Amino acid sequence: MDFMELAMKVKKEGQAGDLEKFFLIAWSFWYRRNQFQFEGHIQHPQHTVDHALSMLKESQAIQGGCQQLLRRNMGWRPPPTGVLKLNTDGAMFQEQCKIGVGVILRDENGKVVMATCNKEPEFSEPMEVELLAILRGLQLCVPMGINDLIVEIDSLLSVNAIVAEGEFISTSGNLISSI
Template identity: 35%
Template sequence: MPFCRHELPTDTETIAAAPVESTTAAAAAVQNGSENIGLTIWRLSGSGFAVGSFLGPEGELGSESFRWCIRKWMVGLTMALRQNASWSPPPSTSLKINFDGAVFRESDEAGLGVVVRDHQGRVMASMSEKTRLPSSLDDVEAMAVVRAISFALELHLPSVIVEGDSELIISALRSEEESFTSFGHLISFIKQSFGSFSCISFSHTRRSSNSLAHNLAQYARHVDALTVWMEDIPPQLHHVLVTDFG
């Protein structure tokens, strides 16, 4: 079967490319003929930026310039909010599978959470699984992505984007080299399944963009072993689904 894989841009890379690092407002001005152009950049809480501009002859701010400033500021704010939005949908030709792991040290157990959504944010399937606690958190994340891939195979999904918030796991899956970590055998198992998909890619995201999978992993403490919901999630997590799509 044809196989494709490509690296998607990460939220971390997007944030790193932002022009401002200070958490306070910054202003810059350049001289353009007889007009002064001002630019103000606000750092939003968490991440993302809002941009406002003003224009006026010799620095004077007229009413039309003020309206222009507000329009530019709103455009910048909208872009910043979109950048800071939680979950981002896949293309219409693919499904996105988010995964995450959770640790329950009090019971020496771990939780695995997986959710499959389409380009409109609709849940195709979700699952929570409770299992024995492995030796490290990275191993928990590796077990979660194995469960995500197995879930996709069981559902016969042809084209998927697999997304998680563990940069170490996503990097290992993208790498052409063999992994010699404690979870290396799990990475090898996943790579052997690549041929079962017409297209599979891996995306690293922030925890805030992975909240539904995270909550499904946490919800695993309330299930006996493995619980699957088709076209749904646990009722207790419906509010997470609503807010997760930004």
């Protein structure tokens, strides 16, 4: 039985979480082999399994903590009175060679003032798609005279690129300059 057949058997006959354990233990043995092959380090097989299961427990604990933290801290928060909040997002559809951008503008009560989505020509980088979504949102708001505006996005890379000082010689640079 080859590796993939064994993995499919674990998926079919195992319990929840068994496939994750299977791949983690398999990776640990691959790593153990590389340690021996390239560094001459020998590790007992039981230690390899114990280490893999320990990593799994740590990962699950972290994921559980992160999910609780996200539930507590995440979610849309309204802007201050008299200010509108613009949320934007971009998505890539590589198999169709297209991207989509979405924009929603809400007031302090969460009431939707405006929402739109649009297909755009394909960009090569996810950050460029996020930047284009921001630009499209601003292009809708600025001509309407909306000056008190909070822009909220889910791309930390895009935020860092926008607030960074310096000039960019790329498509991202052009988008950032326009924003």
